[in-house]
Amino acid sequence: MYGKGRIIPALILFLGVMTSPIWYNSGEVSKLPKPEKPKDYKECVAPTQFMRTSHMVLLNQWRDNILREDGARTGRTANGTEYVRSLQNGCLKCHSDRKKFCDTCHTYASVKPYCWDCHLQPKEAM
């Protein structure tokens, strides 16, 4: 083999960079996020699996529908319970602690929604 002095270190660097997530985590199994569920409410506005994948779409729809198309400000769940189509007055009514609910998953998945650029969470409001 020729040019060992440069090629071997380069290959080690390559392998190191490529496997860096492994070293970074150092085999530590992360704790899965456990969003705190509301104690007083059993039913959400849509099924859990839908909320897991698509809550952000729902929020956007509410916003567009209400603000731009003058849509209804309330909706009903499958069981007929009325709810307010609003982040602050709807979602946060049940999921009252942003840090214990929203942020657990969002931090885990590194998703930084810009909801909180404008909206205040209840505790901060107080």
Add this chain to the structure above:
Amino acid sequence: MAIIKADKLGVSVAKGPSLMTGAVPKKDWWDVPAIFKPGNYAYPAKKEIIEYHTQKTFPNHPGLFGQPRDWDPETDDWKLPDGWENIILNGLKERLDKFRSLKIFMDCCVRCGACADKCHFFLGTGDPKNMPVLRAELLRSVYRNDFTLGGKILGKMAGGRPMTFGVLKEWFMYYYQCTECRRCSVFCPYGIDTAEITMIGRELLHLVGVNINWIMEPAANSNRTGNHMGLQPHTFKDNIMYLCDDIEEITGIRVDPTFNRKGAEVLFITPSADVFAEPGIYTAMGYLLLFHHIGLDYTWSTYASEGGNFGLFTNNEMMKKLNGKMYAEAKRLGVKWILGGECGHMWRVLHQYMDTMNGPADFLQVPTSPITGTRFDNAASTKMVHISEFTADLIKHGKLKLDPKRNDHRIATYHDSCNPARAMGLLEEPRYVLKNVCNNFHEMPENTIRESTFCCGSGTGLNTDEIMELRMRAGLPRANAVKYVREKHAVNMLSCVCAIDRATLTSLMNYWNPDVEVCGVSELVGNALVMEGEKERETGLRFEPLAGMEG
């Protein structure tokens, strides 16, 4: 052979159906056979030439040049040795193990096509297989088929082709339509150098005895007599003495060169074409005048009387063998260092190969100009200096008495030869010299000079008359750039630092730009040099009247 007239060829190039003019062949390239007909191939080496090489040049390397024989490329019986396919494949394997460049260049091409319209052969012929990428694919397809996992499993799907006679024909055709000029490698994002591919392709062809005479005969001459022209020692000397006579007639000065002189400070080596053929001889007269002017203690050699090296166009073995004479002669004569004349491929060998192949030259000293005291540290190991470096240094130190007005009948441009430009980086020295020896100098368009320079179209042993149309096509990009400055600045002199150029560009200019002449930079130096005790000069070194002396 009668060759098509320039105006007709011009129409054919610009309008004829080719990939350059937008006509796409209907068949895939691997289904288009190479067909040899008069005018599109260089003649194979004569049997006795190959016999000479196998018996005299390389008696201990059987198989390097296949079986000596007479054969005709136009027939389908090339009299190849039995099992020639395996000879090629084994040869390829051996070279893959010897050259990392080959492996990398085989594996890395993404066929982005950046090289396609950079090749002068493609621009002039529009033949798809003259795109560097396809030229390489001719070999790469065989490599894939037999040396890669994908090719072994998927074969044709992975772009593999078995080694067949059809493939061999393509190799012979297209590895002799490449001048190893390296222009494509400037533009390739991975630096893939078709010169390497062509060199390997030609080496492989040699293994099965497929070759051209225009390379093998000069190589044989060079081995035996010391130079490509086959000039024997006394003839070599006589030729130079004739030049001295001419010099005396023109300048009234008698220059007195020495030959094979032991104890000289400098050994001077230039391509033998410079002492033999127009317009190279005028360049040689320039050297003679220059060395006399500065009183250089130098000698010519009849044994190492060739700067060029057709081994570069043959194989590594031949290149090393022919090149070896330079150091051998320098050692025998006990000179301090070697000065090299104007030549393109010679300088590729000297700059990139010589020291590696035939060094170390520890019996020589780091070249130092005895006139200016400048130490050429850039040649500290090889101990060989380019005449343009040497002359530029002299001019910079004011050691030359120059009268550039004597070149006022010349409106010059400068052609960067491929090898000094792209394998050496010699760009400014000749320009500096030119600007000091003539008053009228104009550059060709920037895409056609320096590292982007276009080949003369007939390098690497292709300046043979039987392929004249091909040469005129391949030289078109260069000729076209000259035409541009001829029309814009009335340029009438194409200067260069390459002996092959001096021969081939002359044909090329005669064809495309008949009123432009070709010269070596040193010829213009010779014209401008004011020699001590000279008579009034009325003509240049070609006996052409100087400006104001026409009457």
Add this chain to the structure above:
Amino acid sequence: MRILNPFIAVLALIAVALVAAQVPGGQVLVGIILPYLAFALFLGGVVYRVLQWAKSPVPFRIPTTCGQANSLPWIKQNKIDCPSTKLGVIARMFLEVFLFRSLFRNTKAEMHDGPKLVYGSSKFLWLFAILFHYCFLVIVLRHMRLFMDPVPGFVSALEFGDGFLQIGAPVFYQTDAIFLGAIAFLFLRRVTLSNIRYISLPADYFPLFLIFGIAFTGILMRYFLRVDVVAIKQLTHGLATFSPAITGQIGSIFFIHVFLICALMIYFPFSKLMHMAGIFMSPTRNMINNSRMVRHINPWNDPNIKPHSYAGYEDEFREFMKEGGIPVEKE
């Protein structure tokens, strides 16, 4: 055929993935076993190929000089395009690897009547190649959020920068669109330019289709079909910590995406994609142009090849030499 076959091959890969995502055990196969296998083959393959290259020496010093060489002290050298020092080569390689220096030189030649050749600047290939490669890099780095916990700052920063237009939810990444556009350009260039179409092989279209498939399924997954990111991160992060598990519900689109990525990783070391490593080892770019200053060693240089000797030469021509007044060694 050159275009259709690789297209069908990529469709077939998608079909296989789709089926695998539905059958029992298929998700484990595609989501856990295959990624490990593909990643190992990718790393092992690349290292193997590089070592194979390294087994061959670089016998001669053959840089392509693209500027004025180091020469007389008063002549200005182009220290990057014609480097005479290690530093110069590092600079040259940096420009080559990170900015595609050589491709930037690209010109386009046109033949006009006359005949007259005209050379124009042609930077589109360079532009889209740069966009393609950098978008690919950003996208790969963004994905590190799924393999690292806590997510490192530079990944978050990239995500933020990439989504700074704040369009839609989930936030739209510019690189996704530019990436697709660049692939489309590279593909259209291959099929519309006659000489490029003529040189293109299935091996050129296949990776384009494959990478397009990867980008497309990724975009579908993020913006349209949507999947449970937490469940996915549990799997992907599990892969990086050797404790993978599929617990939540993950849509088939994810498995197609992963399957195509695995195909790319496996394909990589055996294909032209190895140019990623090859560029670093290209002798015309990574060598110092100092071959007259420092002797380069060729390990297979054959000392038995000697020039035709002077003695042999003189023996043949001695009489002529004496007659011509040229000195000889033996009278």
